[in-house]
Amino acid sequence: MQTAPTDRLSATFQALADPTRRAILARLALGETSVSELAKPFEMSMPAVSKHLKVLEHAGLITRSRDAQMRPCKIEAAALKQADDWLEEYRRLWEQRLDRLEDYLQTVQAKAPRDKETKAKPIKAKEKTRGREK
Amino acid sequence: MQTAPTDRLSATFQALADPTRRAILARLALGETSVSELAKPFEMSMPAVSKHLKVLEHAGLITRSRDAQMRPCKIEAAALKQADDWLEEYRRLWEQRLDRLEDYLQTVQAKAPRDKETKAKPIKAKEKTRGREK
DNA sequence: TATGTATTTAACCAATCAGTTATTTAACCG
DNA sequence: CGGTTAAATAACTGATTGGTTAAATACATA
Incomplete structure (x- = not known):
C-alpha cells in the first residue's frame, strides 16, 4: 500500500x-x-x-x-x-511516420511497372493530417 | 501468476x-x-x-x-x-462525460441560482454528440 | 600498444508488486 | 440474535523494479 x-x-x-x-x-x-x-x-x-x-x-x-x-x-x-x-504531444511523430509510409507506398505504386491487369491508378492524394483531426 | x-x-x-x-x-x-x-x-x-x-x-x-x-x-x-x-476505445467515455459536465454547467448558469441550498438538478438530456469534431 | 571515452554488465540492495490463504468487517435477512 | 453474502484487510512469499558501485566492453586516437 x-x-x-x-x-x-x-x-x-x-x-x-x-x-x-x-x-x-x-x-x-x-x-x-x-x-x-x-x-x-x-x-x-x-x-x-x-x-x-x-x-x-x-x-x-x-x-x-x-x-x-x-x-x-x-x-x-x-x-x-x-x-x-x-x-497527444507525440501524435505528430507517428502520423508523420504514417505519412512517410504513405509516400513510400505511393512511390512504389507509381513505379510499379508490370502489373498485368490493372493500370496503375494513382493513389488518392495524401491529406496532410492523417488519423484523428485536431 | x-x-x-x-x-x-x-x-x-x-x-x-x-x-x-x-x-x-x-x-x-x-x-x-x-x-x-x-x-x-x-x-x-x-x-x-x-x-x-x-x-x-x-x-x-x-x-x-x-x-x-x-x-x-x-x-x-x-x-x-x-x-x-x-x-481510442475509451475516448467516447470522457467525451461523453465532458458533454455532461458542459450540459450541467449550462443548466446551472441558465438558472442563475439564487438560493444556494437547492440541490443540483438531474442532468438534462443532451442531443449533440460532441468532442473532437471531425 | 596504451589511454581515454561511451556505454553496458555484474552484483548487490531496499522497496514495491502480484499473488496466496486466513481472518475480519459490513450489510442484509429470518 | 445468528447466519449468509460481499468485500476488505493481514500476513506472508517470490519476482520485479529502480537504484547503487565496481568492473568489463567497444571504439577511437596517439
Whole structure:
C-alpha cells in the first residue's frame, strides 16, 4: 500500500500496465458492476482482484460506491484523458511516420511497372493530417 | 501468476509509468541523441539511465544504433500509437462525460441560482454528440 | 600498444508488486 | 440474535523494479 509519492500520470500508466486491470476497465466501460462480477472472468482470488481495484482507484481510474453489501465500481474516464493528453504531444511523430509510409507506398505504386491487369491508378492524394483531426 | 512474456501493450504502459523515462522520450522527440546526453538532466548514475533505456527499448519505444563509441537513441512512435489505439476505445467515455459536465454547467448558469441550498438538478438530456469534431 | 571515452554488465540492495490463504468487517435477512 | 453474502484487510512469499558501485566492453586516437 503506497502513499503515493508518484505523480498521477505515472500511477495511471502503471495501472494500465496490467492485462487484468485493462480487462477490468473494459468490463467497466460497459457499465458499473460489483467486485464479484468483475472477478468472475479471472482465475485469481478475490483479494487479488480487490488489490487490482485498489490500484485502479488510486490512479483515479475508477470510483466505488455502496449498494447493500456490494461496492459497485465505476470507470472514471478523466484519468484516461490525462494519459491521452500526454500522448497527444507525440501524435505528430507517428502520423508523420504514417505519412512517410504513405509516400513510400505511393512511390512504389507509381513505379510499379508490370502489373498485368490493372493500370496503375494513382493513389488518392495524401491529406496532410492523417488519423484523428485536431 | 502471469509470468513470462508480458504483452507488448503492458510493456509499453509499464515503460511510460516512470517520469524519468517519459522525460527521456520527451527529449528524444526532439531528435536522436547519445546516452550521456540523455543522462545529463538526471541526478542518477549512467547505469541507471542505461536501464531505463533498456526498458524503453524492450517496449519498442526506442531503437539504438552505433556511432563510434556512442549508441544514439531514437524514438519509435509506433509503440506509442498502440497505446493511443487502446485509449481510442475509451475516448467516447470522457467525451461523453465532458458533454455532461458542459450540459450541467449550462443548466446551472441558465438558472442563475439564487438560493444556494437547492440541490443540483438531474442532468438534462443532451442531443449533440460532441468532442473532437471531425 | 596504451589511454581515454561511451556505454553496458555484474552484483548487490531496499522497496514495491502480484499473488496466496486466513481472518475480519459490513450489510442484509429470518 | 445468528447466519449468509460481499468485500476488505493481514500476513506472508517470490519476482520485479529502480537504484547503487565496481568492473568489463567497444571504439577511437596517439
